[in-house]
Structure formats: structure tokens, C-alpha cells
Amino acid sequence: MPQTQPLIRIRGLKKSFGDHAVLQGVDIDIDKGQSVVIIGQSGGGKSVLLKTILGLIEADAGSIEIEGQDIETMSQSQLASIRDHIGMLFQGGALFDSLPVWRNITFAITQGHLRDTAKMQKLASEYLARVGLDDRILNLRSGELSGGMQKRVAIARAIAAKPEILLFDEPTAGLDPIRSDVIDDLTLSLVRDNGMTAITITHDMASVCKIADKIAFLHEGRIIWTGNTQDLRTTDNPYVRQFFDRKAEGPLH
Numbered sequence: 665m666p667q668t669q670p671l672i673r674i675r676g677l678k679k680s681f682g683d684h685a686v687l688q689g690v691d692i693d694i695d696k697g698q699s700v701v702i703i704g705q706s707g708g709g710k711s712v713l714l715k716t717i718l719g720l721i722e723a724d725a726g727s728i729e730i731e732g733q734d735i736e737t738m739s740q741s742q743l744a745s746i747r748d749h750i751g752m753l754f755q756g757g758a759l760f761d762s763l764p765v766w767r768n769i770t771f772a773i774t775q776g777h778l779r780d781t782a783k784m785q786k787l788a789s790e791y792l793a794r795v796g797l798d799d800r801i802l803n804l805r806s807g808e809l810s811g812g813m814q815k816r817v818a819i820a821r822a823i824a825a826k827p828e829i830l831l832f833d834e835p836t837a838g839l840d841p842i843r844s845d846v847i848d849d850l851t852l853s854l855v856r857d858n859g860m861t862a863i864t865i866t867h868d869m870a871s872v873c874k875i876a877d878k879i880a881f882l883h884e885g886r887i888i889w890t891g892n893t894q895d896l897r898t899t900d901n902p903y904v905r906q907f908f909d910r911k912a913e914g915p916l917h
């Protein structure tokens with residue numbers, strides 16, 4: 665059987681901030697069309713890992729290959745084109761407060777310009793519907809939305825440019841269980857029906873069990889365990905077990 669190349673291949677990735685070694689040699693493969701979920705303790709470096717894949721943070725050592733090419737060897741225009749194919753949801757949402765919801769959602773499509781207003785508003789309402797929001801909020805500013813609505817608008821923005829890779833940092837944090845399930849369904853549909861590749865960070869174990877093809881556990885700067893949802897339920901890895909069972913007692917503090 666010929667070995668297929670992963671879409672993203674990360675090897676020995678290291679990143680420190682001062683004397684704080686956050687990533688200490690991360691190795692992971694992400695296949696095209698896969699939904700990968702990264703779990704691990706708060707402050708463990710999951711967001712840093714996503715930001716490093718996106719190129720917002722420069723690694724100290726190691727490699728990130730996308731479709732076989734090391735991002736370090738890419739030209740600025742190649743890197744920009746890779747980024748155009750990535751949709752990122754930041755933890756805080758990071759909406760532009762000065763722009764209405766519809767312009768936030770269509771920002772990447774119009775490259776920030778004000779054009780095709782009617783068409784863009786229609787497109788924005790379609791994406792609002794996909795995240796379970798009403799188009800009555802099209803003209804509101806983010807400060808006029810609840811935290812959960814801001815999060816869903818940010819998800820709509822991340823998917824509106826039809827990226828091939830989705831990087832979702834805690835997409836369901838702060839959402840009620842029903843709205844979380846809408847977002848999980850959306851993630852699954854983007855992966856299953858649209859062939860996108862999703863990397864999601866979450867602490868929501870119900871989401872993990874619903875959306876993950878592969879789960880990676882980040883601990884002390886390394887991926888120490890990977891498996892599918894069945895493996896997660898049955899693993900005897902003490903760290904993963906304690907985390908999944910939500911127990912204060914165990915090797916994790």
C-alpha cells in the first residue's frame with residue numbers, strides 16, 4: 665500500500681516564551697478531510713500550537729509541513745496563499761467591533777472593502793443560518809451581541825471564505841448545550857460534506873465524542889496520546905483517563 669502524505673505533518677515543534685517552554689517537541693499528522701481534536705490542560709499550549717500552524721507565532725525548532733512542503737521554505741506569497749485556505753476561530757472571537765455583523769462575516773471575501781452590499785448581506789444571512797442565528801442581527805455591532813452570539817458570528821466568519829482547513833479554538837465555550845450541538849453538527853458537516861479538514865481545541869467532552877476522528881492529548885508540551893473516540897472511552901492512559909473522567913485526583917494537577 666502506498667503511504668499517503670498527511671495534509672499537515674508536524675515534527676519536533678518547540679516554542680518557549682522566555683524560560684517558559686510551552687511546546688517541547690510536538691509531533692502530529694493531520695490527514696485531509698479529518699476532524700482532529702486537541703485536548704489537554706488549560707495553559708498547556710493548545711492555542712500556541714494552532715497559532716504556530718497559522719504562522720502567527722514562529723516556532724523555535726521543529727517543522728510544519730503542509731502538503732509535503734515545510735512552511736519555513738515557503739515564499740511570502742506561498743505562505744499568504746496557504747493562509748487564504750485556512751479559516752481560524754480565535755478564542756475570544758476577535759470580531760471588528762466597528763463593523764456590522766454582515767461585514768465581519770464577509771470581511772475576507774471582500775478583503776475588507778465595502779462592495780456588493782446586497783449580495784454580501786444575503787451571503788452573511790446564509791452563514792448566520794448555518795450557525796443558528798437570525799438575520800435580524802446583520803446590522804448590529806459585536807458590542808450589541810451576547811458572548812455566545814459573538815462566538816457564532818466569529819464561526820460564521822471563519823467558514824464564509826470556504827477555507828480548506830479550519831482551526832477552531834474552543835468553538836463551543838460559553839454556548840449552551842443545544843447551541844453547542846448546532847456548532848458540532850456544523851463542524852461535522854463541513855468535514856463530511858465539504859471535505860474540509862478541521863483542527864478543534866475544546867474542553868467539551870461531548871463535542872470531542874461527537875466530532876473527532878482523531879483526538880490528540882497535549883501534555884507538558886508534547887502529544888502524549890492519540891486515538892479515536894472509542895479509544896478515549898476505554899484508554900488506561902492515566903493522564904487521559906483522569907482528564908476524560910473529570911477527576912481532581914490523579915497524575916494531573
Ligand SMILES: Nc1ncnc2c1ncn2[C@@H]1O[C@H](COP(=O)(O)OP(=O)(O)OP(=O)(O)O)[C@@H](O)[C@H]1O
Pocket residue numbers: 681686704705706707708709710711712713
Ligand atoms: N505571546 C505570548 N507571550 C508569552 N506567553 C504566551 C504567549 N502566548 C501564549 N503564552 C503562554 O503559553 C502558555 C500556553 O498558552 P495557550 O493559550 O496555548 O494554552 P491553552 O492550552 O490554549 O490553554 P486554555 O485551554 O486555557 O485556552 C500560557 O502559559 C501562556 O501564558
